[in-house]
Amino acid sequence: xxxxxxxxxxxxxxxxxxxxxxxxxxxxxxxxxxxxxxxxxxxxxxxxxxxxxxxxxxxxxxxxxxxxxxxxxxxxxxxxxxxxxxxxxxxxxxxxxxxxxxxxxxxxxxxxxxxxxxxxxxxxxxxxxxxxxxxxxxxxxxxxxxxxxxxxxxxxxxxxxxxxxxxxxxxxxxxxxxxxxxxxxxxxxxxxxxxxxxxxxxxxxxxxxxxxxxxxxxxxxxxxxxxxxxxxxxxxxxxxxxxxxxxxxxxxxxxxxxxxxxxxxxxxxxxxxxxxxxxxxxxxxxxxxxxxxxxxxxxxxxxxxxxxxxxxxxxxxxxxxxxxxxxxxxxxxxxxxxxxxxxxxxxxxxxxxxxxxxxxxxxxxxxxxxxxxxxxxxxxxxxxxxxxxxxxxxxxxxxxxxxxxxxxxxxxxxxxxxxxxxxxxxx
Amino acid sequence: xxxxxxxxxxxxxxxxxxxxxxxxxxxxxxxxxxxxxxxxxxxxxxxxxxxxxxxxxxxxxxxxxxxxxxxxxxxxxxxxxxxxxxxxxxxxxxxxxxxxxxxxxxxxxxxxxxxxxxxxxxxxxxxxxxxxxxxxxxxxxxxxxxxxxxxxxxxxxxxxxxxxxxxxxxxxxxxxxxxxxxxxxxxxxxxxxxxxxxxxxxxxxxxxxxxxxxxxxxxxxxxxxxxxxxxxxxxxxxxxxxxxxxxxxxxxxxxxxxxxxxxxxxxxxxxxxxxxxxxxxxxxxxx
Numbered sequence: 023x024x025x026x027x028x029x030x031x032x033x034x035x036x037x038x039x040x041x042x043x044x045x046x047x048x049x050x051x052x053x054x055x056x057x058x059x060x061x062x063x064x065x066x067x068x069x070x071x072x073x074x075x076x077x078x079x080x081x082x083x084x085x086x087x088x089x090x091x092x093x094x095x096x097x098x099x100x101x102x103x104x105x106x107x108x109x110x111x112x113x114x115x116x117x118x119x120x121x122x123x124x125x126x127x128x129x130x131x132x133x134x135x136x137x138x139x140x141x142x143x144x145x146x147x148x149x150x151x152x153x154x155x156x157x158x159x160x161x162x163x164x165x166x167x168x169x170x171x172x173x174x175x176x177x178x179x180x181x182x183x184x185x186x187x188x189x190x191x192x193x194x195x196x197x198x199x200x201x202x203x204x205x206x207x208x209x210x211x212x213x214x215x216x217x218x219x220x221x222x223x224x225x226x227x228x229x230x231x232x233x234x235x236x237x238x239x240x241x242x243x244x245x246x247x248x249x250x251x252x253x254x255x256x257x258x259x260x261x262x263x264x265x266x267x268x269x270x271x272x273x274x275x276x277x278x279x280x281x282x283x284x285x286x287x288x289x290x291x292x293x294x295x296x297x298x299x300x301x302x303x304x305x306x307x308x309x310x311x312x313x314x315x316x317x318x319x320x321x322x323x324x325x326x327x328x329x330x331x332x333x334x335x336x337x338x339x340x341x342x343x344x345x346x347x348x349x350x351x352x353x354x355x356x357x358x359x360x361x362x363x364x365x366x367x368x369x370x371x372x373x374x375x376x377x378x379x380x381x382x383x384x385x386x387x388x389x390x391x392x393x394x395x396x397x398x399x400x401x402x403x404x405x406x407x408x409x410x411x412x413x414x415x416x417x418x419x420x421x422x423x424x425x426x427x428x429x430x431x432x433x434x435x436x437x438x439x440x441x442x443x444x445x446x447x448x449x
Numbered sequence: 450x451x452x453x454x455x456x457x458x459x460x461x462x463x464x465x466x467x468x469x470x471x472x473x474x475x476x477x478x479x480x481x482x483x484x485x486x487x488x489x490x491x492x493x494x495x496x497x498x499x500x501x502x503x504x505x506x507x508x509x510x511x512x513x514x515x516x517x518x519x520x521x522x523x524x525x526x527x528x529x530x531x532x533x534x535x536x537x538x539x540x541x542x543x544x545x546x547x548x549x550x551x552x553x554x555x556x557x558x559x560x561x562x563x564x565x566x567x568x569x570x571x572x573x574x575x576x577x578x579x580x581x582x583x584x585x586x587x588x589x590x591x592x593x594x595x596x597x598x599x600x601x602x603x604x605x606x607x608x609x610x611x612x613x614x615x616x617x618x619x620x621x622x623x624x625x626x627x628x629x630x631x632x633x634x635x636x637x638x639x640x641x642x643x644x645x646x647x648x649x650x651x652x653x654x655x656x657x658x659x660x661x662x663x664x665x666x667x668x669x670x671x672x673x674x675x676x677x678x679x680x681x682x683x684x685x686x687x688x689x690x691x692x693x694x695x696x697x698x699x700x701x702x703x704x705x706x707x708x709x710x711x712x713x714x715x716x717x718x719x720x721x722x723x724x725x726x727x728x729x730x731x732x733x734x735x736x
Contacts, residue, residue, distance in 0.1 A: 262542055332579035336642070339537065340592040340649060341569035350591070351581060 075421025233398030240307020249318030285380030321363020636667025
């Protein structure tokens with residue numbers, strides 16, 4: 023063409039090169055800074071969480087010599103293992119260790135050093151083995167949370183007495199017991215084996231974990247089949263017209279509806295109308311599946327759309343029926359994408375607390391749920407409940423519950439990633 | 450895209466000074482649309498994509514054991530016509546077909562005819578090789594399996610082996626039947642697709658530019674294969690290569706802007722075309 027222009031292409035390109043490189047460099051710098059900020063926030067989040075929460079995994083235990091004597095267990099007369107004075111036995115053995123508590127007030131303060139869980143432990147021991155009667159056993163019982171906090175250094179001894187949860191006398195006793203080697207730190211098994219409790223040293227997340235697990239089982243069992251079936255129908259079978267457009271828009275809108283609204287819907291429909299027991303993982307699971315359905319449908323439709331049309335044509339051309347095309351070719355190729363959608367949906371469901379508040383899963387529930395219809399709570403709701411509690415010891419347990427929640431999430435995602443890798447095919 | 454082509458070919462028409470009054474005012478096809486021993490016959494077929502009239506009044510007969518090549522500029526409707534023959538257009542919501550197409554005397558657009566059965570009788574090979582993301586064996590075995598053509602595993606093995614052999618692929622893949630079909634080269638993949646099609650033992654094979662993505666060596670292999678297959682099947686092949694049409698077909702049909710302009714024996718089309726448009730196309734003035 024016309025070569026004789028005054029400036030050649032070469033010069034024009036060379037003139038603009040520096041500007042192009044500069045804009046690339048700027049963008050890269052910006053991207054790097056954005057990533058670094060993200061990582062920094064994540065690091066701060068994890069650091070504060072773990073620094074706050076790791077102490078909750080250990081707990082102070084008190085070693086007591088418990089005297090299983092008939093007269094100590096039944097000070098009034100007849101021994102009845104249903105109603106015996108187990109707390110009294112514990113108090114008595116504590117009194118032997120700390121003989122200087124003489125007046126009533128001092129004794130009451132002393133009694134508060136040991137958890138009420140100690141009494142339960144004594145009761146369980148004697149019920150399991152009645153031959154213990156008349157013997158003296160060395161038992162390791164949980165100390166009260168005040169003792170635990172003092173041992174962990176969470177109570178400032180320099181504060182005036184009236185501003186501390188532990189009195190001067192209690193501090194002296196704790197030091198005395200520690201000196202005797204009666205106080206020791208151990209792994210906090212109660213955190214993993216117990217349900218919720220008003221006493222921090224007895225409170226555990228097992229109830230919440232089981233509640234969350236049951237709910238997720240219900241949610242995945244409902245939303246995965248329904249979501250994928252809807253996605254397959256809408257993508258492969260439904261005619262494309264104004265109605266399907268309307269449905270598509272509504273599904274997308276549904277994904278953005280605030281979750282608490284789904285809680286209200288669940289309350290109105292599942293509990294008031296259908297009559298599913300409230301606070302149960304069953305109703306929680308149904309509400310969470312409402313929440314995850316749009317996510318799963320949208321992701322599954324995208325995965326189905328991504329299957330190349332040439333594969334569908336190949337199968338159709340061989341005489342496969344529509345159902346065979348979908349079952350033999352489209353689904354296997356779309357399954358990894360559908361699973362990703364399900365993971366995202368389930369992760370969202372696991373972290374939800376707002377809709378559960380509406381359906382009564384915020385109740386204080388001590389028992390670990392044994393089935394889908396038992397009252398239960400969920401991990402994020404447990405975090406909320408503990409964060410709301412005034413006791414100092416619940417602060418660290420809140421962080422511990424968050425750590426467990428994140429671990430739960432990690433395990434779930436890891437399983438799903440492994441599952442997805444297994445079904446993924448090479449092209 | 451169709452509009453674009455119409456504009457482009459419109460220029461060409463101006464260039465060759467083609468007017469409606471020229472040669473055949475009624476727009477009828479010149480040459481001979483009839484065939485001895487007609488197996489497929491299309492009568493007054495019209496195809497619409499929404500408002501776009503893609504095929505206009507096409508009448509054509511195709512014989513048993515005949516290779517017919519459909520040629521014409523891009524967007525002229527030859528692929529659309531091909532896809533009408535096994536109802537692949539059904540999956541396009543806006544497509545509408547009128548007229549009558551019969552296979553061995555049976556109306557393939559009849560209400561009670563199942564397209565699944567039709568497609569088992571009329572196989573198709575596409576432009577781009579599209580093996581399933583499965584093993585070579587599974588690719589070939591898929592058709593027989595869904596139609597229940599093999600009673601047991603050894604019969605299925607037999608079908609897979611014969612099909613691969615007839616597609617000229619057996620020697621190359623004999624020892625790696627359990628490798629993915631997508632691991633083969635382009636030419637091998639296309640022969641795998643042909644093997645997959647003939648494994649169902651259809652009566653007609655439709656080929657939509659089967660060699661357009663292949664190199665000359667792979668193309669030569671496919672053309673040899675078409676020669677061999679023509680002994681047993683009616684083959685309808687869409688091609689952009691005049692040489693290929695001349696090499697493999699007995700008859701040639703020339704399409705232009707959705708109309709079937711001329712049909713005749715291959716030798717006559719290439720040596721003595723009757724219609725000005727056909728002549729312009731094969732001499733390279735349109736296309």
